[in-house]
Amino acid sequence: MAQTRIAPPAARPEGQWAFDQREPLNGNEKFKQDDDGLNVRHRIETIYSREGFASIPGEDLRGRMRWWGLYTQRKPGIDGGKTATLEPHELDDEYFMLRVRCDGGALSLQQLRTIAEISTEFGRTTADITDRQNIQLHWIRIEDVPEIWRRLEAVGLSTQEACGDTPRVILGSPVAGVAADEIIDGTPAVREIAERYIGDPAFSNLPRKFKTAISGSPHQDVAHEINDVAFVGVVHPELGPGFDLWVGGALSTNPKLGVRLGAFVSLDRVPEVWTGVVGIFRDYGYRRLRTRARLKFLVADWGAELFREVLEGEYLGYSLPDGPEPPPPPTGRRDHVGVHPQNDGNFYVGAAPVVGRVSGPLLSQLADLIEAAGSDRLRLTVEQKLVVLDVAPDKVDTLVDGLEEAGLAVRTASTFRRGTLACTGIEFCKLAIVETKARAKALVGELEERLPTFDQPITINLNGCPNSCARIQTADIGLKGALAGGEDGYQVHLGGGLGLTSGLGKTLRGLRVPAHELPDYIERVATKFDEQRTEGELFAQWVHRADEEDLR
Template identity: 70%
Template sequence: MADTAKPASAAPSRRKAGRHRGEGQWAAGHFTPLNGNEQFKKDDDGLNVRTRIETIYSRTGFASIDPNDLRGRMRWWGLYTQRRPGIDGGRTAVLEPEELEDEYFMMRVRVDGGRLTTEQLRVIGEISQEFARGTADITDRQNIQYHWIRIEDVPEIWRRLEAVGLSTTEACGDTPRAFLGSPVAGIASDEIIDGTAALEETKRRVVGNPAYSNLPRKFKTAISGSPLLDVAHEINDVSFVGVRHPEHGPGFDVWVGGGLSTNPKFGVRLGAWVPEEDVPDVHEGIVSIFRDYGYRRLRNRARLKFLVADWGPEKFRRVLEDEYLGRKLVDGPAPEFPAQRWRDHIGVHLQKDGRFYVGFAPRVGRVDGATLTKIADLAEAHGSGRVRTTPEQKMIILDVTEDRVESLVDGLEALDLTTEPSVFRRGTMACTGIEFCKLAIVETKGRASSLIDELERRLPDFDEPLTINVNGCPNSCARIQTADIGLKGQLVTDADGRQVEGYQVHLGGSLGLDPAFGRKVRGLKVTAAELPDYIERVLTRYREERQDGERFAQWAARADEGALK
């Protein structure tokens, strides 16, 4: 492809500054750092911190870590300091970083495409038990997150992960983060195209490559050829979505500029069809546009979605073709949106080779190392040794023969990993929350888990597909704006006038057929204690008022405010 692997310092000076002259765009010749993050990245590439971790910090301890490494570059290797226990949510925004953080780390292990072997899963479980106090959460980016990691143990953890082909490289930071991929790529009987090869080659080119290790902000990628649209393609920086071209056959439709957080935007189509073999070139071109033209002045405007919103898809495609690919892309069709509501692959499903895959539901992604090793044992005894994580915090065991399905299902049930979960267990996700996250205001994982139990008890016959996403702060790691019921953690005032943990409620968000961000009803905030009562009340009202076949999101969009309170 055309000149995308040039070092950052070689961004072409011939490009003229656009109207966003003050945005710190390298392509406009603006290389002077405009904030502290840009300064520490210019001072030293985040990839270089690994050497210091291995040779200095792991030997001299937490207190010896340079602040720009501790709260900056170490993210390039999947490491964030975690929240010090006992600090309530009211102090999240007022304390200095050194007051909030503990001398332990969250470590994020990349699981690109959710692809794991049982050997890898067993090593993940063993590391969890030995170094992370048993923690090993599954994220909605298909990763695994540890907590309680000591800096002294990091080199040994890396050694064990890398011995089985795993890594933490650029799992965080202003980098190409872990790639979402269909967890049933290559095996699903209804698959349009297998995106595995394209994902692996793209990862090989960009991850750990200094040409792409200093981006304006994080960069999220999704590649899936599933007709279920199972990677939330609408809310990634770039997504490649499986489609069939009427002349050229199976390939990918390209979307750019999606993202949530405090200024959510859906991605837009470039209108281009890309064959499997060209995905890595096109991805490199798009990430290079972000590197060169992305906004670096303000962190809250540094995501690709802001550039795409200002340029529009036509200009973005023109720059991609003319300045980075050196060729025109083929026009192509949009994906067809499936009528099926669930995109998580839960349950027992036939593979195209006659075997089965079995999807099951941990509670809000919370598992532990001992359970992961038991899942690995079950997968080896019943399948071929292949396991997957999903973008809904779920897991799948592949390649199970028909005569072994029942035994596997029973073995999973014994671990409280059901293949036939209730609507509430199946559809509820939660971010890390105040237990470990320095940005969080409220608790999430435990509260979401207890909410599942309470709703199962109160509404045992509720069977309409429904998503409830629980987030500890406004940043939407749990995708609150696109859930049927999105819960954004904040402090609220209870009936006695006290400040307590609670949630702002977003209603009727959705992806897929009718993508929409959830509706915020004026004054609708719920205390944590009131949460089960509120959700029971609004779901009961929905069932009373829904029209034939009407989804919750459709009802919530038209309901009067009184029905939603």
């Protein structure tokens, strides 16, 4: 097939390698060109872990160490008003956040126990399940990192490219391979990409981070609309089950939903199509400004048709068949919380920690419960929840009772516990302005007391800064950290959603809710929705027809 050639833009260079624009145009591009981020591991093992925190130069400390899942965490006692005024070294604590990548959200019993032990021994028992299916630990000392890596890698886990300008963790359906209603199991593609390409120097210097989602669930349970590349399960009328290809989704301060390329991808071709999309990003992606270095900006400039032409002509060497659009997901929740039948006569059991906050001891307790239930498989979800697979019918009730006693709600999970997300927040994050985790946990408890009979699905996402790690623009109620009258507060986004209500929420002009008024505000809006909703109407649908005074 004929290759599509893109003419270089006439405007100022964007640092696109495809046009031989290789001169670094910012400090991040300079340090990546000077030395690949993957190479920092040797220095961590042989120098920094032996000589201590003070021996780490800035380009490794705040740059390359991300390629191995390490970020310095925020120094305690620095309030949100100083976040944007202090120099990086003034914000750095001498401890690290360590992100353990769990591709497809999958963990074995042995892997879970290992993470629990590391959390307890090295991380002051911290552990968070993120909305990217990772587990994050805190209070990690540089001296302990080589031993932590040794333990993780002994059980098949890694922190490699969990952060940095790299292909981050590959999202997968938490119930891949077991759900009774699954269209296609994407697990083989998740595994092949992770095994073949994570750590490959060919993809270790991208313009910025690159996020992947692969799910054959009809519930569309991996937030495919906000990933750089996503493979969404569909059934082709002639070719059978496969995937619909999406590109260019991402949030942050300039949110864009992904676009369909109209191309059908069979399971066996997912890895090579993935490499093609990553290759386009590497070669044509913008590297001049970090704020424009995500794939979403290239997709917006090119459009879906041209992007597909370049993918097929320059990177694949063949045309992909046209394919059908994914049907809307079923109504109801897609967090997999509760007890559900598998396709083999067993059950999977989904449980809801509050906003993903767990701990080393709790993970150890969870491992004991999973083992007693005869299972060896745990999955993490993009909703900061967890799912235990392969539970025999006669083990379900005992497992559920144990999870409930441990504080991991299954049958008793309220709509607020199921639907509330929170990012790391000012407790550990150097970009944050306000507290999130503890505040979200308190908010859930308060709403459960005030609205005990409210049972409509609703998502409440709290983010400590504008960068939207907690997906504020695609929540029913998105709360973006801001200072309000000198105290912690939140700017409100309403009516966003994924799946049935896929779209970006609207900002209520001038509305900033002080932290102490959050329960009052959400109670007021949720009550208005409950009073005014029509049969089957979802919160986001109501928001877009409601009077603005009812949203304030």
